[in-house]
Amino acid sequence: MQVLNWSDLNGTERKAALARPDALIGADVGQSVTAILADVKARGDAALRAYTANFDGVDSVDMRVPVRDLKAAWDALNPDDKAAMELAKANITAFHTAQIPATIAVDVMDGVSLRREPRALNCVGLYVPGGTAPLVSTMMMLAIPASIAGVKRRVVTTPPPINDAILAAAYLCGVDEVYAVGGAQAIGALAYGTDTIPKVSKIFGPGNAYVATAKAMVSAAPGGPAIDLPAGPSEAMVYADDEASPVFVAADLLSQAEHDVMAQTVAIVRSQSFANKLLTEIERQITDLPRADIARAALSSGRILIASDDEQALSIINAYAPEHLILQTENAADLVASVREAGSVFVGPWTPESVGDYASGTNHTLPTYGAARAYSGVTTESFYTFISVQTLTRKGLEALGPAVERLANMEGLEAHRRAVSLRLESKTS
Amino acid sequence: MQVLNWSDLNGTERKAALARPDALIGADVGQSVTAILADVKARGDAALRAYTANFDGVDSVDMRVPVRDLKAAWDALNPDDKAAMELAKANITAFHTAQIPATIAVDVMDGVSLRREPRALNCVGLYVPGGTAPLVSTMMMLAIPASIAGVKRRVVTTPPPINDAILAAAYLCGVDEVYAVGGAQAIGALAYGTDTIPKVSKIFGPGNAYVATAKAMVSAAPGGPAIDLPAGPSEAMVYADDEASPVFVAADLLSQAEHDVMAQTVAIVRSQSFANKLLTEIERQITDLPRADIARAALSSGRILIASDDEQALSIINAYAPEHLILQTENAADLVASVREAGSVFVGPWTPESVGDYASGTNHTLPTYGAARAYSGVTTESFYTFISVQTLTRKGLEALGPAVERLANMEGLEAHRRAVSLRLESKTS
Numbered sequence: 073m074q075v076l077n078w079s080d081l082n083g084t085e086r087k088a089a090l091a092r093p094d095a096l097i098g099a100d101v102g103q104s105v106t107a108i109l110a111d112v113k114a115r116g117d118a119a120l121r122a123y124t125a126n127f128d129g130v131d132s133v134d135m136r137v138p139v140r141d142l143k144a145a146w147d148a149l150n151p152d153d154k155a156a157m158e159l160a161k162a163n164i165t166a167f168h169t170a171q172i173p174a175t176i177a178v179d180v181m182d183g184v185s186l187r188r189e190p191r192a193l194n195c196v197g198l199y200v201p202g203g204t205a206p207l208v209s210t211m212m213m214l215a216i217p218a219s220i221a222g223v224k225r226r227v228v229t230t231p232p233p234i235n236d237a238i239l240a241a242a243y244l245c246g247v248d249e250v251y252a253v254g255g256a257q258a259i260g261a262l263a264y265g266t267d268t269i270p271k272v273s274k275i276f277g278p279g280n281a282y283v284a285t286a287k288a289m290v291s292a293a294p295g296g297p298a299i300d301l302p303a304g305p306s307e308a309m310v311y312a313d314d315e316a317s318p319v320f321v322a323a324d325l326l327s328q329a330e331h332d333v334m335a336q337t338v339a340i341v342r343s344q345s346f347a348n349k350l351l352t353e354i355e356r357q358i359t360d361l362p363r364a365d366i367a368r369a370a371l372s373s374g375r376i377l378i379a380s381d382d383e384q385a386l387s388i389i390n391a392y393a394p395e396h397l398i399l400q401t402e403n404a405a406d407l408v409a410s411v412r413e414a415g416s417v418f419v420g421p422w423t424p425e426s427v428g429d430y431a432s433g434t435n436h437t438l439p440t441y442g443a444a445r446a447y448s449g450v451t452t453e454s455f456y457t458f459i460s461v462q463t464l465t466r467k468g469l470e471a472l473g474p475a476v477e478r479l480a481n482m483e484g485l486e487a488h489r490r491a492v493s494l495r496l497e498s499k500t501s
Numbered sequence: 502m503q504v505l506n507w508s509d510l511n512g513t514e515r516k517a518a519l520a521r522p523d524a525l526i527g528a529d530v531g532q533s534v535t536a537i538l539a540d541v542k543a544r545g546d547a548a549l550r551a552y553t554a555n556f557d558g559v560d561s562v563d564m565r566v567p568v569r570d571l572k573a574a575w576d577a578l579n580p581d582d583k584a585a586m587e588l589a590k591a592n593i594t595a596f597h598t599a600q601i602p603a604t605i606a607v608d609v610m611d612g613v614s615l616r617r618e619p620r621a622l623n624c625v626g627l628y629v630p631g632g633t634a635p636l637v638s639t640m641m642m643l644a645i646p647a648s649i650a651g652v653k654r655r656v657v658t659t660p661p662p663i664n665d666a667i668l669a670a671a672y673l674c675g676v677d678e679v680y681a682v683g684g685a686q687a688i689g690a691l692a693y694g695t696d697t698i699p700k701v702s703k704i705f706g707p708g709n710a711y712v713a714t715a716k717a718m719v720s721a722a723p724g725g726p727a728i729d730l731p732a733g734p735s736e737a738m739v740y741a742d743d744e745a746s747p748v749f750v751a752a753d754l755l756s757q758a759e760h761d762v763m764a765q766t767v768a769i770v771r772s773q774s775f776a777n778k779l780l781t782e783i784e785r786q787i788t789d790l791p792r793a794d795i796a797r798a799a800l801s802s803g804r805i806l807i808a809s810d811d812e813q814a815l816s817i818i819n820a821y822a823p824e825h826l827i828l829q830t831e832n833a834a835d836l837v838a839s840v841r842e843a844g845s846v847f848v849g850p851w852t853p854e855s856v857g858d859y860a861s862g863t864n865h866t867l868p869t870y871g872a873a874r875a876y877s878g879v880t881t882e883s884f885y886t887f888i889s890v891q892t893l894t895r896k897g898l899e900a901l902g903p904a905v906e907r908l909a910n911m912e913g914l915e916a917h918r919r920a921v922s923l924r925l926e927s928k929t930s
Contacts, residue, residue: 092724152907153907153911155904155907156903156904156905156907156908156911157908159901159904160904160908162609163609163610163613163901166607166609167607167609167615167617170605170607171605171617176599176600178595178596178599178862180591180592180595180596180861180862181592184592184856184861184862186596186861186862186863188596188600188880189837191841191842193874193875194841194842194874206911206912206913207912208908208911208912209908209912237911237912273874273875274875288721289721291721292717292718292720292721292731294731294733294870295521295870295871295872296731297875298872298875298876302721302723302725304723317927319923319927320920320923320924320927323916323919323920323923323924324920326916326919326920327914327916327917327919327920329916330914330915330916330917331914357916357919357923361915361916361919362913362915363914363915363916367916405892408618408890411888412620412623413620413623413886414888415888415889416888416889416890416891417888417889417890417891418891419890419891419892420892420893420894421924422893422894422895422897422898422924423891423892423893423898424898424920424921424924425917425920426905426909426914426917426918426920426921427613427891427893427898427901427902427905427921428889428891429905429909429917430904430905430908430909430917431901431904431905431908432609432613432615432891432893432901433607433609433613433615433891434615434889434891435889438889439886441723441724442724443724443727444886444888445622445623445702445886446622446702446703446726446727446886447727447886448885448886448887448888449887449889451617451887453882456877457842457868457873457874457875457876457877458877458878458880459840459843459844459845459846459873459877460844460845460846460857460863460864460867460878461837461845461846461848462845462846462847462848462852462856462857462861462862462863463834463848463849463852464849464851464852464856464861465851466851468851469851469852469853469856472588472592472856472860472861473856474585475584475585475588475589475859475860476585476855476856476858476859476860478581478582478584478585479585479586479589479637479638479859479860480855480858480859482582482585482635482637482666483635483636483637483638483666484635484791485756485759485760485792485855486759486790486791486792487752487755487756487758487759487786487790487792487796488756488759488854488855488858488859489855490752490755490756490786490790491749491752491753491755491756491853491854491855492853492855492856494748494749494752494786495749495752495850495851495853498746498748498749
């Protein structure tokens with residue numbers, strides 16, 4: 073990790089120090105995804121089977137996983153794993169239930185009643201990545217809030233061969249519709265529908281560059297599904313003062329770094345001596361990590377920034393807008409209110425990122441690549457739309473109508489004006 | 502308008518009857534926008550000036566509108582127009598203030614405290630279209646909620662020459678940053694920033710095909726700004742029973758149709774005789790409309806669908822997912838709960854769409870082209886992100902940690918596990 077003293081840097085150097093890796097998505101990825109999506113749109117299930125055979129090496133005659141396989145996976149799980157998953161489910165459920173939106177109703181004038189009413193989405197797609205780490209946590213983070221919102225149909229796609237732990241998690245979350253399809257082809261299936269996989273109105277979940285690109289493409293097309301978030305490599309920023317434990321801070325940086333060679337790690341510290349301790353501790357902890365190679369590759373682009381005070385540290389945090397922000401300072405709780413741009417914040421020495429990744433109850437589907445400036449992580453509300461409802465009485469229209477007529481007139485929209493005038497002139501009541 | 506009896510249609514015919522116009526965005530639009538965005542990114546203000554001269558025929562040495570011009574426009578407004586705008590502002594303010602999100606806090610376990618905290622966006626772009634109808638209402642619908650949320654910087658772009666009514670609306674809403682730039686070039690400026698126009702984190706507002714395409718492109722790029730909604734032609738669906746007034750229903754359809762030749766109008770009625778009355782009434786009202794040609798063009802693709810009962814009507818409504826839904830039935834208020842997919846609903850005979858377009862207080866920036874299935878209209882929350890915050894005590898980590906360790910183990914992420922284990926093993930407290 074490169075160590076930089078923030079006060080010594082000029083504007084350009086500061087920008088460079090907080091830059092994310094450029095050109096996330098190669099042109100070749102874009103071309104492949106365009107071709108895959110077009111093929112899925114044209115050939116449906118046949119295209120899905122062909123890509124699954126080709127990319128995953130699996131002959132998928134039946135893409136849908138039988139419900140009995142989900143139950144069998146759960147039943148086969150060891151009791152301690154079951155208990156861990158059940159605790160995670162309980163916490164995720166508690167926090168996401170508290171987020172269920174209420175109807176908002178206001179009578180702005182006598183006879184002018186306005187409401188904002190939530191509606192659960194009807195049918196959503198939940199993408200659970202496969203790969204080296206079977207993300208049972210992702211299944212829970214998506215399927216549980218969808219269920220709490222009352223989404224009728226939760227359609228899970230995940231690349232084969234599917235790890236039993238993922239099937240068990242589906243069972244625990246009451247998901248019964250799991251399809252063994254991954255990659256851009258799965259996103260195409262959810263966006264357009266095939267004979268086997270239904271078309272959904274919104275697609276959730278992380279994935280590799282192909283999946284992320286496919287999500288961006290289908291959602292940008294007219295009439296395409298919505299998506300939860302734009303996706304980029306995972307990232308963590310830790311702000312630690314001199315009283316923090318270098319052991320804890322190193323552990324948090326390493327838990328980020330082991331995700332992926334592209335994972336971003338940034339530490340903000342208050343002194344060169346703490347930076348030195350941190351580097352030593354990282355080296356000590358990394359040696360016997362199973363994923364040490366991945367972690368080393370990720371840390372090679374990591375940075376340690378020395379800040380002069382809390383104000384400077386906060387300016388770095390808000391300029392970077394990290395996905396995960398870990399505050400290990402004595403005044404960590406006091407700093408939270410000044411954090412404007414971040415996905416999820418972990419406060420104090422006893423709150424490692426991994427608690428939020430799995431089981432504290434917050435959602436781990438979070439904005440990366442600076443998207444925290446404008447996007448939130450997945451919340452229960454992500455599974456709703458909000459409908460405006462207005463009801464006027466005749467008296468209400470008599471009070472409000474003249475203003476509407478004037479404004480329609482200002483905009484030169486005569487039929488808009490008449491929709492009011494004709495009513496006000498009418499004899500009915 | 503074509504009249505179709507829903508019960509007589511098969512599945513394919515029903516789909517066709519609810520189809521929106523295809524291929525909204527021509528390839529030529531996509532190519533132009535790509536070139537414009539690249540040029541704005543490369544040349545900044547120089548590119549903006551060139552496109553403004555070329556497309557708008559305006560020599561824009563100073564793109565920023567002086568604040569004194571905003572005040573002057575307001576001061577010059579006639580008192581009745583001022584009063585109408587002030588009433589609209591009061592209602593929009595009342596309804597959007599009621600939508601300010603609260604912090605949600607839950608202690609899911611002893612020592613495990615979770616919060617979801619709202620944060621206002623820092624800097625947003627508000628696009629106000631120019632064209633034949635100066636949309637003073639759009640300025641209010643975007644600038645007022647942004648202000649209520651506490652957004653620090655509201656950057657308005659609108660094509661020159663700017664109508665005085667728009668400048669007056671900016672003044673009324675306390676906006677002081679208005680730039681005379683429109684089209685795809687304005688979206689590029691907001692996305693990338695130029696010497697004059699700041700880079701924003703989210704872009705709001707309607708626009709033509711160039712603007713909509715530019716918004717889709719910049720938001721799909723890695724690190725790009727968020728956008729409020731995908732945009733398509735405006736649309737209204739009216740459901741009227743035999744007791745409804747054909748005069749009112751015709752007026753509502755015409756107020757939609759006068760927007761744009763692409764505007765979509767669909768009426769659901771309960772009898773052929775009502776359909777006939779409606780067609781007669783439309784013909785009667787359209788004759789002396791100033792924008793009759795636009796309305797006729799729009800209505801030529803409009804449809805009147807005859808439904809056998811409320812259930813069938815609701816199935817049509819939810820299949821179409823209209824931007825605006827006007828319910829003129831005796832039981833209109835009872836139907837609302839069964840409307841699952843719509844942008845804004847207007848209930849009963851005294852609630853024409855134009856009240857919501859201008860002054861009832863609901864937001865008129867709404868999902869079109871079926872996007873109501875997954876997107877909401879602009880609400881106060883559109884100007885916030887939500888940050889997750891978790892705080893564990895040592896006791897909390899002792900209770901939760903073992904489950905996190907198990908789950909990390911299931912996912913094969915050893916450093917995630919150790920971030921917990923090293924803490925639990927430590928002597929510090």
